[in-house]
Amino acid sequence: MDKKMALRIVIATALILVIGTVSWQVFITPNSKQLAISKVEAQEIAGERYDGEIVGTEELSEQFIITIQSDLGEYEIKISRATGEVESVEQIKANEQPKQLSEQEVEEIVLKNAPGEIKEMSKSTEDKVEYYDAVVKDADEKTMIVKVHSETGEVVEKTEQKPAQNTEENQQNNTSNNQTIAKNEVNTEKNSEKQEKKEPKEEQNKEQKKEQKQEQEQKQEQVKEQKQVEEEKVKNITEAEAIQIALNRVAGEVDDVDLESSNGQLYYFVEIETEDDLEAEIQIHAISGKIVSIEWDD
Missing domain, CATH: 3.10.450.40 (Nuclear Transport Factor 2; Chain: A,)
Incomplete structure (x- = not known):
């Protein structure tokens, strides 16, 4: 009877140990696993919070180390395996930023492509790219507009600016000269004929003054429009x-x-x-x- 009792005690003890082990695995281990995040989840957390491309993932016992490549360089993000929290963010490598040319360097480039005198220099932005816009007047009074890339120094555009009023002014000057010659010929005629021509002369003078006034107004309007274009070129973001x-x-x-x-x-x-x-x-x-x-x- 003593041996049977001892055997029963041994069997009961073994069953208790088995039940305890199974309970630990079923009730305790799964709960600890539920608290831990996976490698994919860690990468998703890093990708959602920080812009860039994930180029590496290192798994440690207590954390994931995610490496992200962005426009500014490489960043190392440490994420807790247990909670999924971001423990730290550190830049481990910085990208070299493009060098901006100075105004003096841009002026040298402009004058090599369009010799003369720089009358005006301004900056403009197109598709997030900055350019210098230079207005150059040469010895023949011709005006050139030169657009230069602010980083590479490339001349992307060079155009001649032609005054819109030059042709019209020359025509008006020729008309005025012809009128003056005709007036001088009329002055050689009799006094009675001179008297008759007074009224047409006054009308012509009035017409000339009216045309000159219209020209001045057109020029002022063009200057105003040019200023508005220049102001829009350097408008800051809000x-x-x-x-x-x-x-x-x-x-x-x-x-x-x-x-x-x-x-x-x-x-x-x-x-x-x-x-x-x-x-x-x-x-x-x-x-x-x-x-x-x-x-x-x-």
């Missing part, structure tokens, strides 16, 4: 547009927006706090809307 550009790059809540000048250029500095309590300062060009840099603070 603060709201700068905020939207920043939020498109980094999701979060905007803390502060400043407009500052640096090296003769205007930039917006937008501070954004993310859901992970990280703070990003995004520098945006105030004319082109291009993101220049992103700085992160814990």
Whole structure:
């Protein structure tokens, strides 16, 4: 009887151990697995929060390290395996930003392609690309407009500007000269004929003054339109547009927006706090809307 009892005790103990092991695997281990995120989920979290291409994923015991390539460089994002929270974001490699030519360098390029005197220089933006627009007048009083790429120095356009009123003014001057010759011939006639010509002469003078006034008004209108075109070329983006550009790059809540000048250029500095309590300062060009840099603070 003692041996049977001992055997029963051993069997009962083994059953208790088996039941305990199964309970641990069924009730405890699955719960811990439910808290952990997968590699794909970690990549989705990184892709949703940060713009760029995922170029690498490293799996550690407690976290995933996601490497993202963006326009500004490579960033390393550490995500907790247990909670899916972003633990840190660090730039590990910065892309070289394109160099902007100085105005002096652009002037040299312009004068090589259109010798003369630069009367005016302005900047314009087309499809997020900046250009210099120079107005050059040569020794023959001809006016050339030269458009130069602000980064490469390539001359993308060179056109001659012809005054719209020159031909019309020459015709009017010829008409005026012919009228003067006719008047001189009339003056050699009798006094009675001179008297008869007075009224037509006065009418001609009035007509000439009227035409001159119309020419001046047309020129003033052209100058006004030219100023409007130039003002539109250098129009800055609004603060709201700068905020939207920043939020498109980094999701979060905007803390502060400043407009500052640096090296003769205007930039917006937008501070954004993310859901992970990280703070990003995004520098945006105030004319082109291009993101220049992103700085992160814990």
